Amino acid sequence: MTSRTEFTERYRFATRDDLPAFLETLEDPAVTRWLWFAPAPPSFYEAYFGPLLDAQAEALARGRLPATSVFAVEDGDGGFLGQGATVAVEGSPGGFEIGFQLRRAAWGRGVGTRLAWFLGAYAVRCHGAHRLEGSCLVGNMGSRRLMTILGLQEEGRRPGFRLKEGQRHTELLYGAEVAALDGVRLAEVAEVLGLGPKDAARPDACWPASRAR
Known part of the structure; x- marks a missing residue:
């Protein structure tokens, strides 16, 4: 299990102010090598992320968790590591x-592992997720x-489902019901990061701790 002291990153709800950092991350060919939607011009990313961030800001302002939650990942000094x-x-x-x-600077340091556990714990604890899933190109070993x-x-x-830069790539589909996952580990991660349980009476219970740790 990832120990409490190993969660050195901060996770907060992203805003439009983070768009330049998002775009800078996606300008790195090493980052986009196995992303089916990249490389792309900045206008493409802005058109995708912008409405999501606007909808997120509106939901949070109304005291609700957004259906699509977009997080910025920062190191202890506030440096941007990814999304x-x-x-x-x-x-x-x-x-x-x-x-x-x-970002490439975050690779090989456990940042991705901790982020995956955070996202899983957030979906389960805050949204009451029944099932988690994801997808990636077959060559994306990370x-x-x-x-x-x-x-x-x-x-x-x-x-051959995804066409990237003129080449066809196989897409892998991953998933599992939450009941089949390591519930103890997810609960420990939620506790470490201060994620409150889903509570219809307090829809904001999850995000004060997840916004900055």
């Missing part, structure tokens, strides 16, 4: 997809490793 998200899966009540992109660390299983392959 992560949980997305409510349409047509699957209680289903949440996780995704993340980390993301494949993080999916399996979280306990997600490969559920399917879609050969």
Whole structure:
């Protein structure tokens, strides 16, 4: 289990002010090598992330958790390390997809592992997730490793599904019901990060601690 002292990063809800950092991360060819939607012009990323961040800000202002939660990941000094998200899966009540992109400087330091556990614990504790899932290109060994660390299983392959820079790539689909995951570990991560349980009477119970740790 990741110990309490190892959670050195801070996770906070991202805002439009974070867009330049998002775009800078996605300008690195090493980061985008296995992202099916990249490389792309800044206008593409702005058109994708901007509405999500606006919807998130509106939900938080109304005292609600957003259906799509986008987080900025920072080191202890406030340096930007990357972004992560949980997305409510349409047509699957209680289903949440996780995704993340980390700067190259964050690789090999356990940042991705801790982020995966945070996203899983957040979806389960704060949204009452019944199922977690994710996807990546077959060559993305880093993301494949993080999916399996979280306990997600490969559920399917879609050969040639993604077209990236003129080449076809197989997409891997990962998922698991929360009941099949390590509930003790998820609960410990939630406790370490101060994530409160889903509470209809207090919809803001989750985010004070997750915004900055």
